[in-house]
Amino acid sequence: MKKxxxxxxxxxxxxxxxxxxxxxxxxxxxxxxxxxxxAATLPYIAAAGLGHTxxxxxxxxxxxxxxxxxxxxESEIGSNKAERAAQFLQDLNPDVLVKxxxxxxxEENADDLISQYNxxxxxxxxxxxxxxINDVCxxxxxxIVFGAIHRYEGQFAVLNYRGGPTYRCFFPExxxxxxxxxxxEEGVLGSIAGLIGLYQATEVLKxxxxxxxxxxxxxxxxxxxxxxxxxxxxRNDRQVEIARNNSSKRSRPDERKVxxxxxxxxxxxxxxxxxxxxVNMTGGPIREVNLSQLEFPGSNPDQLYMEDRERALLVxxxxxxxxxxxxxxxxxxxxxxVFHLEGGIQKFREE
Amino acid sequence: MQRIELLAFGQTEEILxxxxxxxxxxxxxxxxELRAFLEKExxxxxxxxxxxxxxxxxxxxxxxxxxxxxxxxxxxxxxG
Numbered sequence: 001m002k003k004x005x006x007x008x009x010x011x012x013x014x015x016x017x018x019x020x021x022x023x024x025x026x027x028x029x030x031x032x033x034x035x036x037x038x039a040a041t042l043p044y045i046a047a048a049g050l051g052h053t054x055x056x057x058x059x060x061x062x063x064x065x066x067x068x069x070x071x072x073x074e075s076e077i078g079s080n081k082a083e084r085a086a087q088f089l090q091d092l093n094p095d096v097l098v099k100x101x102x103x104x105x106x107e108e109n110a111d112d113l114i115s116q117y118n119x120x121x122x123x124x125x126x127x128x129x130x131x132x133i134n135d136v137c138x139x140x141x142x143x144i145v146f147g148a149i150h151r152y153e154g155q156f157a158v159l160n161y162r163g164g165p166t167y168r169c170f171f172p173e174x175x176x177x178x179x180x181x182x183x184x185e186e187g188v189l190g191s192i193a194g195l196i197g198l199y200q201a202t203e204v205l206k207x208x209x210x211x212x213x214x215x216x217x218x219x220x221x222x223x224x225x226x227x228x229x230x231x232x233x234x235r236n237d238r239q240v241e242i243a244r245n246n247s248s249k250r251s252r253p254d255e256r257k258v259x260x261x262x263x264x265x266x267x268x269x270x271x272x273x274x275x276x277x278x279v280n281m282t283g284g285p286i287r288e289v290n291l292s293q294l295e296f297p298g299s300n301p302d303q304l305y306m307e308d309r310e311r312a313l314l315v316x317x318x319x320x321x322x323x324x325x326x327x328x329x330x331x332x333x334x335x336x337x338v339f340h341l342e343g344g345i346q347k348f349r350e351e
Numbered sequence: 352m353q354r355i356e357l358l359a360f361g362q363t364e365e366i367l368x369x370x371x372x373x374x375x376x377x378x379x380x381x382x383x384e385l386r387a388f389l390e391k392e393x394x395x396x397x398x399x400x401x402x403x404x405x406x407x408x409x410x411x412x413x414x415x416x417x418x419x420x421x422x423x424x425x426x427x428x429x430x431g
Contacts, residue, residue: 037431125431148428150361155428170409171427174400188430218409220360220425225370229360231402231425233409 003095007049020209021049025096027208028052030114032105032133033123034081035059036068036190037147040197041121043071045204046089052097053089054117057082058104068190105129107250110136119207121200122146122167131246134159134167138240139247139334145203147196149188152224154196157217158203164216168239170231195223248334258327261314261339263348269339273312276337280345281317281326312337320344353378353418357389363424366395376416383412385422401426 003021010016027050031038034057046053059081061072071088072081086100101113105124114120114136122133122144130146137144143161148154160166199219206212218231261269270276313335317323320343327340341348355374359367376388382403390397402409404423405416416422 033431035431123431125429127427127429130427147431149430150428153361153428155425165409171400171402177400178398186430193430218425222360229358229423230407231404231409231423232407 003049006093006095010048015211016209020211023210024049024205024208025051027119028054028117029119029121029204029208030054030056030117031121031123032056032129033125034069034071034085035065035123035125036149036188036193037123037197037200038081038085038121039069039071040194041123041147041201041204042085042089043092044198044201046093046096046098048201048205049093050096050204050208052099052117054099054101054113055082055085056101056103056105056113057085058102068188068193070190070194105132107132111140111247111250114140114142118142119204120144121204122148123197123200130167131173135243135246135250138166138243143207145200145207147200149193149196151186152189152192153220153222154192155218155220156196156199156203156215157219158207158214159216161207161214161216163235165233165235166239166243168243169233169236170218172236172239173242189224192221192223195221244334248332258324258331258338258340261341263341263343263351266341266348269314273314273337276312276314276339277308279313279315279323279326279330281315281322282345309333309335312339314339314341316341316345318344319346352376353380353416355416355418355420355422358421358423360423360425361428362399362426363396363401366393366399380416381412382410382414382416385416386412389424396424399426 007021011021029045029050031042031053034042034055042053042055061077061079061081061084063077066072066074071085076084080102082100082102086098089098105113110132120133120137120142122130124130133144137160144159144167146159146167147156203215206214218233220229222228313330315323315327315330315338320341323340323344327338330338352375355376356371357374358371364370385403401424404410404425405414405420
């Protein structure tokens with residue numbers, strides 16, 4: 001009842017109803033960066049009833065942030081931004097879940113953090129982190145609501161949305177060239193950060209409610225000149241491939257090796273990975289491992305899908321020779337947990 | 352020769368010194384040649400990363416530029 005009252009004004013909107021509100025309540029979004037963009041995006045998505053918001057920011061509030069990061073108060077200088085922003089949202093709307101992550105998004109934690117959310121909002125102030133977010137979201141097939149600002153202008157786009165272009169499609173990486181400086185060095189008008197942040201909040205709501213037209217083109221707004229520019233781009237397979245390769249190189253370096261499995265370890269292994277897939281190089285369908293009767297149905301590796309990449313794979317063949325090179329192939333393809341049965345089916349049968 | 356209007360944003364605008372410039376270019380110029388031309392005229396452009404759009408469509412290096420096309424160069428912004 002209280003909820004109905006809270007969302008009354010948006011429930012009155014054409015197309016928006018209890019169903020839509022419920023969809024929003026069951027969604028989760030990770031906002032990377034609680035600076036100028038995040039300060040605008042965050043309160044609007046939480047106020048609208050987005051069920052679960054994660055906020056990543058390692059930084060602490062300084063006086064020079066307050067000109068645009070309007071979630072924060074003078075008295076909060078020195079506190080962590082993610083934690084303060086989370087408190088602000090929780091006070092604004094106690095019905096939603098808000099989780100602060102008071103640390104940097106890095107190559108080590110990005111896959112795990114992002115895997116817990118439906119959508120990522122890129123509110124960072126660093127181009128390398130923007131490429132990192134892109135690469136993780138491409139490999140996990142998640143949309144990114146991207147925003148960035150420069151002095152009196154800003155840009156935003158929804159990336160990697162239903163086969164649309166990615167960040168790398170718009171801006172292929174060129175490591176030989178310096179990347180644009182950030183607000184610290186170049187200056188920025190606070191209201192521009194606010195405008196782009198609010199576009200991002202609106203795009204998040206469009207994606208999650210499945211209402212409205214999601215903006216997959218790159219929009220550049222120049223409110224100071226009263227101008228707007230759009231750039232359309234098709235998804236570029238080569239750029240998508242780069243993102244995927246970066247992700248498979250990055251993810252969990254200790255797991256990114258083929259692990260050898262001895263025949264006698266097989267029963268223990270199967271109870272550790274009850275949903276593992278068994279790939280039998282001698283042919284036939286791929287199946288889940290069967291604990292009661294450890295048999296090896298033959299299988300065709302082409303039946304493996306990208307969404308299976310988080311599952312454990314056991315690769316077997318008759319003598320454990322072909323399966324060894326096949327295991328390397330699956331690592332290349334981005335599978336993280338690849339096991340190879342030493343000695344193959346023959347040795348298993350003998351023992 | 353053909354006449355092209357070039358739009359620039361963010362840092363590229365600051366390097367060109369104007370939001371838009373009109374360029375006299377040879378016929379059938381491709382995007383990679385345009386980049387080389389611009390980076391010779393405005394050497395600081397060769398230090399930054401930017402994309403090229405023809406009539407609002409992001410294009411690769413081998414696309415041809417025609418008289419009357421609106422060409423834009425866009426860098427990724429960093430600030431957040």
